[in-house]
Amino acid sequence: EVQVVESGGGLVQPGGSLRLSCAASGFTVNSYYMSWVRQAPGKGLEWVSVIWTGGSTSYADSVKGRFTISRDNSKNTVSLQMNSLRAEDTAVYYCARDVGKPSDYWGQGTLVTVSS
Amino acid sequence: EIVLTQSPATLSLSPGERATLSCRASQSVSSYLAWYQHKPGQAPRLLIYDASNRATGIPARFSGSGSGTDFTLTISSLEPEDFAVYYCHQRSNWLTFGGGTKVEIK
Numbered sequence: 368e369v370q371v372v373e374s375g376g377g378l379v380q381p382g383g384s385l386r387l388s389c390a391a392s393g394f395t396v397n398s399y400y401m402s403w404v405r406q407a408p409g410k411g412l413e414w415v416s417v418i419w420t421g422g423s424t425s426y427a428d429s430v431k432g433r434f435t436i437s438r439d440n441s442k443n444t445v446s447l448q449m450n451s452l453r454a455e456d457t458a459v460y461y462c463a464r465d466v467g468k469p470s471d472y473w474g475q476g477t478l479v480t481v482s483s
Numbered sequence: 484e485i486v487l488t489q490s491p492a493t494l495s496l497s498p499g500e501r502a503t504l505s506c507r508a509s510q511s512v513s514s515y516l517a518w519y520q521h522k523p524g525q526a527p528r529l530l531i532y533d534a535s536n537r538a539t540g541i542p543a544r545f546s547g548s549g550s551g552t553d554f555t556l557t558i559s560s561l562e563p564e565d566f567a568v569y570y571c572h573q574r575s576n577w578l579t580f581g582g583g584t585k586v587e588i589k
Binding site (some may be wrong): 402406412413425463466467468473474475 | 515517519521525526527536539568570572573574577579580582583
């Protein structure tokens with residue numbers, strides 16, 4: 368059975384760091400492109416970052432230089448290291464595979480709150 | 484970056500009515516356009532991929548059309564569970580989402 372479970376969310380102060388993790392089961396993360404997508408309170412979906420099957424990465428302009436996506440094939444996980452966090456990074460963060468394709472699958476999300 | 488513009492922002496309709504949602508891309512995305520349904524507290528649900536293909540388990544009342552820059556999602560007869568926010572998404576050039584259309588009960 369396919370499962371994607373996010374963890375690592377929580378409350379962090381502005382300027383702080385947080386690392387989100389996405390644990391996959393039922394498939395191997397290096398066989399799909401894996402994305403982080405977020406939804407801020409009262410806002411729409413925003414794609415944050417993606418790691419492609421070949422290992423290359425892409426980022427939204429809003430997080431470029433602050434966030435880093437990585438993949439651990441041995442643990443079958445994808446992570447999002449978030450540094451220099453801002454209030455506007457407050458959102459539910461979803462981990463998803465193959466967004467936009469019939470093989471897509473999403474986790475239930477983890478909440479990140481950036482506040483003093 | 485390809486910008487996706489959805490209209491209208493809100494659609495107020497009654498159950499049984501037809502809903503027509505629009506998504507316009509700032510440049511051609513070929514047919515690499517998907518539609519998602521999103522309800523509070525749930526993960527987004529893929530309805531349509533590659534512009535016109537229904538995802539597994541999606542009822543026939545949902546249909547998608549278009550190519551290039553103009554796309555449409557049609558719900559032929561709204562069921563109570565269809566009231567939600569709908570997003571278009573492109574994967575032609577990087578990945579982006581539209582701003583969403585909220586379909587609300589009139």
